[in-house]
Amino acid sequence: MAEEEVARISVAVRCRPLSEHERSNMVQSICRVMDGRLVILLDPGASAAHDYLRQDKSKEKRFAFDQAFGPDADTKTLFTATAEPLIKSVLQGYNATVFAYGSTGAGKTFTMIGTPVEPGIMFRSVEEIFKGVATVVDEGTESFSISCSFVEVYNENFRDLAGNSDREGILDLREDPVSGSYVAGIREIQTESVQEVMDLLQHGNQRRTTEPTAMNVTSSRSHAVLQVRVERKGNPSNPSGSLLGKLSMIDLAGSERAAETKNQGVRLLEGANINRSLLALGNCINALASGSHFVPYRDSKLTRLLKDSLGGNCKTVMIATTSPGHLSYEDTLNTLKYANRAKNIRVRAKQNLVTPDEHVSQYEHAIADLRNEVAILKAKLAQRSAAPSDVIEGADENVLKEASENWKLEVIKNLESRTSMQRSLIDVERGLVQWRVELDQAKEMIVHEERGGSSPSSRRSDARSLEDWKDAIAQIEENIKENIETRRSLAERLQQNKTAGKELQKQLSQRVLNEDLRAFLELIQRVQVLEVERLELDHFWEIHRHQLEQRDQEIAMLREQLRLRNQHIQQQRQELSDEKVPGHVFLLGSTLAESSPVQQRGPLRVMQAWAPAREDDEDRVTATFSEEAEDFLQDKINWRALEVPMASQIKGLAQLQQNAGTSRLIAAKAWKDPSLRSIPESRAPRRPLALAQGGVAPPPARPPPREPSLRSEAREGNSSPSQTRGSTCPPLRRKSSLEEKTLAPLAGRQPSMGDMRGAPRGLLRAHGVAVPQRQLDKNLGGVREKSRLRARSEHSRLGRVGRALVTPQRF
Template sequence: MLAAAFSHRFCQERHRFPSKVRSLSEGPADGRASRELGEEEEGSSSKPGGHNILVAVRSRALLPQERSAGGHAIITICNGTTVILEDPHTTAADDYLRLNKSKERRYHFDQALEETAQNLEVYERTTRFLIPSVIQGFNATVFAYGATSAGKTHTMLGYPGEPGIMLLTLRDLFSEVANQKSNLHFEIKCSFLEVYNENVRDLLRPDSDFLDIREDPVKGMCVAGISEVGGLESAEEIMALLHQGNKNRTTEATGANVTSSRSHAVLQVMVHQRDKTADIVAHVNLGKLSMIDLAGSERASQTNNKGMRMIEGANINRSLLALGNCITALSSAVAFVPYRDSKMTRLLKDSLGGNCRTVMIANVSPCHINYEDTHNTLKYANRAKNIKTKAVRNVVQVNYHVSKYTEIIKDLRSEIQELKAKLAVPEAHPDMGEEELDTKQSVKWKHELMQNFEERVRIKRRLIDLAHETKNQMVQKSHAQVGISQWESGRQAFGPSVRFT
């Protein structure tokens, strides 16, 4: 009773989301995350320790079917960061061990969003701050986690009247790119995949084979052979691809949700950014933004799923259990993290423990019938708060040694052709006038100019040859070094008795 009164008072001071539009780089309405982003943007994100995952919890309203089944809400959100979960199980009057136990569980998160929060508010308080860092070459992931029908797809995808995190993020990303286009060159590509029954499928090329996940030393975890659609200019273009891909996504009606996602869906947007004035050597920032709508965990007893739906459910639960185990391992900082236990956790490896800035949105149902699921989601979300990632800017140096020189030579050649065409004037005659002599003089200058250009072409060619020679010499040098180290290790293995004659 006392606890209930306290929570009521506490809720009077509930957090109000500021109506003022926050700037992209301002960070979410949370001091900690905002400060961390500042460090990241200054390029110091490689500092030991890294950043904590930003964890937000979103509770939806009771659904009509939950109300008609006599469901009541057991979730209270306070102060924009606290979630109070009421245990609906009644305690028997003679259960003396539990009589004085509080029936409330209290959790604190970076953000806690109540049922009145629209997707735009969720986006502004959780994800918006990631955009500048993606443009600067950092990896970022936003994923929705929770039981079936908790509201993950509603949060990530939304619907035309209320776009979800994916569209809102893409809109801001493209408008930020447009703001910076005068000084920087951008290339934006996207891919869309699903993990269904432990198989990875390209949703933009549904007739392709199942794909493999690989760990690339430069790109991190990636999917071999996934199609990347390039030349994208607007969020709407990506959303069109997403809707096309979504038609290929596996969703079915289940006992718990009429449009239940039976697969985990991953939308990845790659942003390549470089200076417009870049010369022979360019530094390209490679940012990758992953937005993930996970399939929801479900209890077979509650969903009444049979046959294929039950197998899917088992696979979904298996991969979510693997995700839960990874979260537990990472939050307790044990040495071994079982990423390999499922495809989804392999894909999420960078987002959970690697080079990435990560936001987890844990969706919960407020209905007392879903108490166990909600409790589990809150427990995992609470553990995930301790996970640290180390985001570093991905910069590759593109050395245009050969390709750029060839391009320059091509340009010079076409210039020479143009000059030659202009030079195609009649030969000079002895009885020429002053005007004609002037023309002859300018023809001479043009000729010299052309020779100059030809000389430049020769020099560029020589540079290419030199680059090749240097490369060959380096290969020979490394062969020689391998030989020397083999000789030295052989010498150590046989000891000082080996004599060379």
Template sequence: MVVPPPPQRGTEGPVLPEAQALKANPVEGRGRQATISESTSPASVSRPGASTNPSGRELSPLTEERSLEIDERVVDGPEMRKDSSTEDHMKRMRSGSSNIMVAVRTRSLLPFEKAQGGREVLRVLENKVVVLMDPGTTASDDYLRLNKSRERRYAFDHVFEANCTQSHVYENTAQFLIPGVLQGFNATVFAYGATGAGKTYTMLGSYTQPGTMNLTLRDLFDHVKALKRRNEKHVQIKCSFLEVYNENIRDLLASSSSDYLDLREDPVKGMSVAGISEVGGLESAQEIMELLQRGNRNRTTEPTSANETSSRSHAVLQVVIEQREKGSGLVAEVLVGKLSMIDLAGSERASQTNNKGLRMIEGANINRSLLALGNCITALADQAGGKQSSFVPYRDSKLTRLLKDSLGGNCRTVMIANISPCHLNYEDTHNTLKYANRAKKIKTKVTRNVLNVSFHISKYTQIINELRAMVGKVHIVTDLRQKLATKAHAVTPEELMSPTNDPEREASERWRQELVNNVEERVQLKRSLIDTEIEGQSQQTAKAGVMLSISRWEEQTTNKEAPSDNEGQQKSIGALQQELSSIEESITANEKNRHMLAQRLKDNEEVLRALQAELPNTVHNDDVRAFLELMFRNQVLEVEAMESYEQAQQMLKAHEMIYQIRLRDQMLEEHRLVLTDEQRGQVDRVNSHAS
């Protein structure tokens, strides 16, 4: 198919005055364009064929069963220079606060659109302005009947015509995000538009014309290789790939991807998916593209009347880059950059897709999530315009919760809106441009993701200091051994204990064996005592729970006018009382066992002191006695080290439990503040009934 040349700007009769006026006085900034008050979501672009590029040619999908080769050369045309506006936008983003970059990409008319008499109703001016003309008067030569009421004009950061190459789109949108990701910032690129508008082609591309994902990953790994060549930092790259299908999140890289995952809000990481597979140890873009290819095979795609390879889900590819300075020791800063690339499913109209059954349910869920996305964009645009009371409904959809940071949080974001030029898809194109026009007003404020490793290690400082003190004692023992080795008559430990060396060997061997047995018994007693104390705490907790249940039952019985004769309740309280009695018996037995262990430990310590006092009278040889004293100190230090370690582990578990409880209470309080008074009342009533 021959790609038609781009229309000459300003040559169409109906729009000549407007085009000339617009070129004479171009739209300045991002806020001088037509304001549209409609709030409907973008709908579909009818297309009953395979995936197409902006030139209208059919391309093989990326999900075919063959290896994806990454060509390091520019495969889709000569390299194009960045526009000056891209550099200006980069400067604004580096300052910390900036608007979302919004670019629009159009395509050529498809063969079936031409067969249906489709006409182009789009004009691009200076690669910045899109003119959407009235579809009812575009082809008319009767100027007396010209109706311009439906003509719209929008200004964006970039507008790419149908003849723009993949490289040109990438270099003026996503390429400038890569240095920021390597500096610890978050970045997101997502394609938005109706079904058949070219989103998947823009993001994934084809085998001969790689898309934004491919080109971004290739440049990203080129930068990482440069970092590794300088050998200044440890760099780790992890990748995850998921889809949102019918408001359910599915892992596309898992071996069994049928299980749905939960979306949770982490106080440090933000929105995170519990149980998502993260593939690490990646060394090249080729490895990620193979993972992407494998995930796309698992992605849900079904044919519809508008698109033979229609994506029935939203796909999110996340690449996390962690960097740490080499030789930083215990105190180090870790830069964590996250790059998210999203291929949204296209909105569609049931009247055009002729969907039924499951396909209709899928389309409804797609439209619902895109409507929630549109509402979030509208609310964020209102906030940017000064309406601070505007509520942003992130929780209306899993998609908007995933995009929370990308839209209004700590992220540098690029939105690529794909549109159709055909007059048959005027409403879909209008809606896409409308939401893209609102999105460019959204401001984000980015900060570097720097994790201070010393913060995580600080809680172990006290334990480390104690262990260092123990090591100092061991050094004293080592010094004594060295002094013994330097004596003229010094002998090795093996010679000291050999049967032919000293007549006191039997006495010293007996003393050494008693010492070893004593130390082993002490270790076992210490561990048993710690286990007994932990068991006692668990029993006390269980007792408190049972007593609380009994007190609630008694309170309910007291508040009633007549006592309940329900046999089931009587059995229930009887079981609770029996359980309480059993727990109390266990507590008593455990307490007796603890006292017994404590007494045995006390006896063990007395035996140890007796052994220490017995040594000078048992062994008269100075070298043998010095060696046995060293052994005695070494055994005692080992026991003390074991005790310190066990205590430290218990302290860490206790602190971790306290932290988890505080975190839970904080999250519950935050959720409670979000609720309205009526909702709080409902929660209180539910809690009262449950108690």
């Protein structure tokens, strides 16, 4: 029974020493071998530390192999570790292969063929075979028959290196179900001694196609294959038959890069063929390593020849040779990567026992294999042409042509209409943007017209009336509506068109039979689709651009508004600070506790006033309140002096009036606080409600100007609330409790700030009856119980802020 051994391809790396030529050219050695297994490829730029571009970009690589040999290792050592174990297997009837792979000049030929001084693997293997045979023969009754062949694969053709004539024809590769691939017509030389094989090697090597290239003066331009067949008869394991062992030793041509070898003409073509077969070898290695079911052996003559060695019935050793020079970094790295990948290939070596029965069954297996292969190829062929024949069975060529022509027309139509729809969509979008801009303008015009301002249009000769603008707006809105509808329907049709396009795409393989035409049409369609996609992008870009433009306009508008507002504020502040209104106090509003339940007595209000400062004003106005109230106010209200207020903060205008040595603070304008509203007269309480009164005593040096209109509104020396009535300051009346919840005592009126009778100089005084809110009750404590609270405000500077506590007064 034939034994079967499953094993991985054994991969060894051999790094040659630097040549004399390389040394004299200062080539750096960057390949290191450690522990007999590890190969370290150093970063070729590491020595160039001054080059900042290379810093921190180390290209150092490490690989582990079954075995690794450095520059010092001789071929004998390499042979002992790699090929020698195979010889025993070959003598036991196994197939074995040793092949050297590497870039040009890396030492493949040196390793495989060697020199007379240092013979390579081929010679040593043959020698070992003969030694083994001799031993066995000496021991017993077995007999051996050894034959050799030496062939090269040059430019994808086989050439017999054992022949004598250069004109010998090109040989063909065949597959034998038992012995595997073989070159038909090749000379099989029966050898009796090592010397004969050595002669054959030398003879063949001389005939081998070698040419000097820039990388190697004796560069092998072909793959050389030495095969040794050993037939062993009389072995106890197969006494009636024989054991058939085969050793293949291959010196591959160098993998090379055209740019580096500087090859031209025929050399370049050779290089292309060498690379093609090495590429096919690489693909096979990749397929085998990844466990793929399909291995492209047929892609080159070389891989067809190596079919058994790589993935079949064979024990295989790969020797990857590398150059140590830093100039070969890329080539060496590639070689190591290949070798690293090849480590994963599994081979299944089986003893070749040849018996008559075995022979038949092997042929049967081979036929079955071939049948399988034929089936696979048939299936591939069918794949190419099955689709049309399935779909249009029996149709003649014209019909098929017509079908593909129709498909082409449909696709073109589909894409054309898509393009046109896309363009329409862009137009509609542009229209929409335009109409929206016009709509905004028209609306702006209407606002101007309604305000009675001089709108930009009213200054134009084609000035339109308000009605015209309203008509225009209606028309624009109608147009926008139509555009939106068109856009919707276009988008819908576009979507349908895309779906139809995809459907057509699916039908391509069935409707277009010619593969080239199909590829061409696919290309055309792709171009068209890209064109449409570009249009789509244009479309979105257009929309986006408009949106950005709109935003820019809005930002510009807002900036302008902000500028105007700041300008206005600045002007107002300037006016307020310029003391152009001396004697006036601006009321800053009031704090109104609207939601507080005021009950019968009304809410507590804090009123703020501000007056422009005068340089010569020495008045010191301080706020003083009743003890309890002051405690509260200091706790709860921020009394810090305000800066010049903004116009919008000013709620009213009071006048500081001086009259016979006293001043009055009179609110001369109505309060504009929108939270305040008038009390309907009918609902006004019967009793009048006094407002706070206050005033500032003028400096004695300046007699107060008299203003009759205002003087009549506030009677000097009378703090009675009823006396504050006047045309500009009607008295407040007591409100119902309901009204008091939401109504300030000053609501809608122009309150007089009261007389300034006897007020000390520099005092802004307000007094009234304090009726605090509920939540203030506890803060104010006893204040609540008091029927009257005199609140005197003293401010640090009238030029800043004056505040007066104003409360409804109960009688």
